[in-house]
Each structure stands twice: as structure tokens, then as C-alpha cells.
Amino acid sequence: MTALTDAPLTSIPPQRKKALPGWATGMIAMAGAIALLATTSYLTGVPQLTSSGTIQTAVRLALPILLAGLGGLWAERAGVVNIGLEGMMIMGTWGAAWAGYQWGPWAALVAAAVFGALGGLLHAIATVTFGVNHIVSGVAINLLGAGLTKYLSTLIFFPLSRNPRESPAVPKFDTYSAGGLSDWLKTLEDEQRVAISDIAGILRGLITGVSPLTMLAVLFVIGSYLVLWRTRFGLRLRSCGENPTAAESLGVNVYLYKYAAVIMSGALAGIGGAALVLNPGNPGYLEGQTNGRGFIGLAAMIFGNWRPGGLLGGAALFGYADGLQLRSGGKTFLALVYGAVLLLAVIVIWQLVRRRWFAAAAGIVAAGLLYGVYYSVDEVPSELTAYAPHLVTLVVLAVASQRLRMPAADGVVYRRG
């Protein structure tokens, strides 16, 4: 090759300038979401959309999804697809209940992390050392996790609770509220003024009855971001997910990093299981408690484009939908459909400004259909609302799959050469 043809290869490709840093986009998205909810709540006359109670429930329900999603993030950033999150989460619920009823909630957290990590270790052994297909191993771990916990709970919980599907009651964390601020926000919320009461309700929901687990989860999100994107360890770990051969050639022990990532992934999923057991609404371990939340966590991660901030947004959205349904039922949930129509309207205007006629037309059709649903039914059947996250994920994947970017070597079996 001549020097002439070599030159373009070595030049740095022109980088697309980012208009805003990530945290700013996050803030704007949050402000937009609050504005959307406030408007919807005003137009439909459904104050529960932004009531502090709804938000509080939403936070509790978002926690397991968030933690499972973080688990997925760790594994997939290192290039290992983790369908086994569900199984690791189930093991986490059992571990949390077993340690929790004996030694309290902190022990529950630790035990859940250990049990989840064991599941992760198994996944790592199968996928990294033996090069088994990641999906296959994940499916097997889901079967194994469910079977193991069923066996163990018959063995250990049955003599205590007289029910093989349930653990004895597990003590919960004490919750903390920002006392004076919370009361002041409550008076604001009760005044039912446009926008102000909505914001007050949301804020109050976020700062009232906060369990240490919530704080811990937020720390985990920030910590995961810092470790994965701001340290040498994180750079190497992510390089294993992008191009393991190149990483190996630069002296990174790819197997070791993948092991670390998948074990961490399992531990986080296990803590996600503990968040279910330690939810004040539940007595303790219950068979079938995870109910596919590991998969929803995976969906939240994809929704968030394999980034911690986006994952937080996805988990918040799914948790919110869950919480709204649980607290106020299908009638209130219908208001969310109205909110989706408003959101689509904004998107359509944006697409028109950018002269993307096809996208705008598709948006108008979708908005029309959703409005038709809103107009014609009285409430969304409760059987369907639970699966709103699944539908949202499918839509996001269908619309934005070209803009989502997963790690380049995600799911590829790597063998040291």
C-alpha cells in the first residue's frame, strides 16, 4: 500500500458535535415529562397522575426494574447478553427472604447480592469459559433459578410459614422523609393549582418515605456510570464488549473482565429481587413474585440505549405505569393514553419543522389511533395495563432501532486465540 491510501485511514473521522452534554438532555427530558404529566392531568381532570402517592408507589416499583436493568448494562457492556437476569432475580428474592427474616433488611440485601452473583458466576462459566451461546445459557439459568428457589422454599420456608410458596414476613427498612419540606409540599399539592400542585406532588412523592434501598439504587446508577465511563477499569470492560480481540491484543484479560462484569450483573439483579421482597407492600418472598421483571429490566436498558441515564428514564417510565395502574386502576391509566397522544402531537410538530413528512404522517396516524382508543373506551382493562412496558419497548425498538447502538461485540462468543 502506498502512503497515499494510508493517509485517510489514520486521520480522525470528523466527530459530530454534541449540542448538549448528557446531564442537560436528561434534565430537559425530565422537565418535559413533568410538563407533559401536568398538562395531561389538567386536561383530563385526573389529579392522581401527579399525586405524591402515585409517585411513591412508582418509585418502589421502578427499583427492581432499575436494578435488573443495571445488571443487564454491566453484562452487555462487557459483551455478554444476559437473558438470565430473571433467574438471577428470582434467586435474589429467595436469598433476601432467607437472610431477611433472620437478620434484618441489610442482611437481606447482602444475601440477595450473593445469590444473584452465584447465578451470574454460572452464566459466566457457561458463556465465557465454555463458549455456550449466551441466550441458551440465559434460558437455562432462568429454568434453574426458578427450580432451585422452589425447591429451597419448600425445604426451608414450608416448616416456618406452612406455605411452600411463601416465606415468613421479612422486616423492612425504616423510611425517611424530608419532614418540614414534605409538609409544605403537601399543602401546595392539596391546593390543586395548575402546574404548581403537580410539581409539588411529584417532588413530595420523591422525598417522602424514602427507603435506604432507593438511595442505594440511585448511588448504584451514578456509581455504574462513573466506574464504566470514567475509570480505566470501565474503559477496559467496555472494550471487551466492543472489540475483545483488540482488547486482548492490548493486554486486557478479556475473560477476567467478562467474569467480573457478569458476576456484578448477577449481584445487581439479585438486589433487584431484594427490592421486591423488601417492598413494604409485600410480606416477603412469594413464588412467581418477579413476574418477568428481569425481562422488563432488560427492556429498560434497551430503551435507554445501553446507557445508565437512559436506563433510569426507562425504569422510571415502566415503574410509573405500573404504579399508576396499581394505585388508581384502569380509568386513570387511560389518562396516560391521552398523555401519549399529546407527546405524539409534539413529536409531529417537531418532525414537520424538520420537514420529515413521512415521519410526521406516521405520527399523526398513531396519534389518531390512540385518541380513538381514548375516546371509545372507559378504562383500559387491567389485564392489559400490566404489559404496557412490553408494548412501549416494542414501539421504541420499531421506531428507533436504527438510532439505538448496542456494544459492537454484544452476544458474540469470544475465544482467546
Place this chain on the structure above:
Amino acid sequence: MGKVRGNLLPPALAILFSALLCGIALVVSGANPLTAFGAMVTQVGEGTTAVDIVNSTGTYYIAALAVAIGFQMNLFNIGVEGQYRVAAVVAAVFGGSVALPPGIHTLAIILVAALAGAAWAAIPAILKVTRGVNEVISTIMMNGLALGLAAYLIRDDVFGELRGNNIRTPEIPTSGWVPGISLGSSGTVFGLVFLAAALGIAYWVMMNRTRFGFELRASGESSTAAAAGGVSAKKMILVAMLLSGAIAGLVSMPEILGRDHTYNLNFPAGIGFSGIAVALLGRNHPGGIAFGALLWAFLDKSGLALDNVGVSREIVTIMQGAIVLSVVVAYEVVRRYELAAEQRRVGRQLGTAEPVGGAA
């Protein structure tokens, strides 16, 4: 010899390993593993167990065939779980609300089930072909949606009716039933178990004796090579997924047309995931899958016998999980070992003592 060893040794090792693992678990939990395993084996001759095993083998066999078609071209149809559920509800509702002459009624129900399964699979297939959406994620989401849709469709104000504390679809009239083969006190073999066998034969013929099967396997081995040979990868994905969904739609037919005649809340869950396990166990081969399905059904049914000797029946689920995981590991290890052996052989023939490529 090498091929047989490569195909039979891993499952045998996996079953032994899992039995050993569960034996240890039983000893630790204070039970006698020999009594437990003895009870598992002797139960086959008691009551209706043998027939139950045959019946549920048929169900698992169909599910595994559906998964295997996807596997043949590197498609992970995790969505069999959702496809068979949606198909079961739709077919049960259809069968219970039309009046047709016997025979035609049955065929119509089976056809509707296959179409419903294919339609449910079409969504991820189209998303994959047009938008590049990974089928694993989309089918997982479709599984969730299937649960919701099924629960909604059998509400008593939609298509269902309340019977005691169970909700079910209207009962299919006798013209839609498929008679079984009665063996007296040993139970009744579902007539549609033969459908499973026929599907297995059709699957083998399609894969090994038709151009379509060849193209399917070629696309699975290497989509670029197949494309160079004039096979459209997108078309193959679409067809394979629809076919897989259609077969998945038939999974619950033996039970619904042979015994239940309705879809109700007690509808079995998890057959789709068991199907994945069985297809892995049988390495996508119709004979291997039959063996896998039989093993799975046998393990399933041994739960009751274990309860009778005071061992928790959940040990069976652990055993199933352990078998899948260890069998895939075993296949991989054997594959690597044979690869290395072949490299050594080629190395000897070429006169170089060291293995080529260095992969051990």
C-alpha cells in the same frame, strides 16, 4: 463412530451429572436419593403415568420442533411461549363459537391455531426484516403481551364465561373433538399425539429432502454464502419465523381437542421454554428431540411419585435446568475436543507435528 460418540455422549454425561448433582442435593437435605430415583422409575408402570408421559411428550415435541426450525437458521424464537398461548385462546374461542360438521370442525380449529401462532410470530419477523430488531428481545416482549391478551380475551365480558371460580372460553362442541385411544384404566392417549409424530416426519423431510430445507440450513450456516447462492436472507427469516409460529400454534391442540375442549385459567405455562430446552437436548434432530421430549415428560410426571416418598417434587425442576445447562456445555466441550483432534490428524497427514491454528 466419532459422530455417534459426539452426539450421544454429551446428553448421557449431562443426565448423569444432573442426577449426581440432585443426588447430592437430596443427601444434603436429608432424603435418600436411591429411594427418590427408585420411585421415579417405578412410577412409570403405575396408573395412568405411562400414558400421561406419552401425551405430554407429544406436546413438548411440537414445541421443540417449533423452536428447532428457528435454530436451524440461527433464529432464536423465544416467543414460542407466547405464540402457543395466543393460538390456544384464539382457536378455543373460534372452536367454541362456530358450528361445523365433524372433521371439518377439527381441521378448521387446527388451521386457526396455526394461523394465529404464525400471526403472533409475524410481528417480530416483520420487525426483524424491516427494522433490524433483534428477535430475542421482541419475542420476549411478545410473550408478555400474549399473557395480557389471553387474560383479556377470556374475561367474562369479552369471550369467556365464568364457571365456579374458573374462567374459560365456551366449550368446543363434540364435532370439534379428536377422539383418543382408550387403554382402559391406564388412561387415554390423545389422538393428536400422532399429529406430533407426523410433524416430526414432515420436519425431517423438509430439512433433508427439499430445496427449502437446504436453503434454510445454508442461511443458518452462513447468510452471506447463502446470499451469494441466490437465497434471500430476509425471505428465509420471514418464512422460518412464520413456520415456527405456525407449529408453535399447534402445541396445545392435543390437550384442547383431546381433553379440555376449552381454554381456562389452568392452562399450562412454560411449555415454550421447555421446548427450547428439548430442542437443545435433541440438537434440532427430529429423533433427538423425541428423546428429549420423552425425558422431559418423564421428569415432569415423576413429581407426584416423589411427593409420595416425601421428597419435594421441585428437585425435578432443578434436574431439568441442570440437564440443559450441562448438555450445552458438554456439546461445546466435545465439539472443541473433536476440532482439536481433527487438527492433529490433519497436522499428521501434512507432516507437521504441531496442531494448526493453535485452538486446543
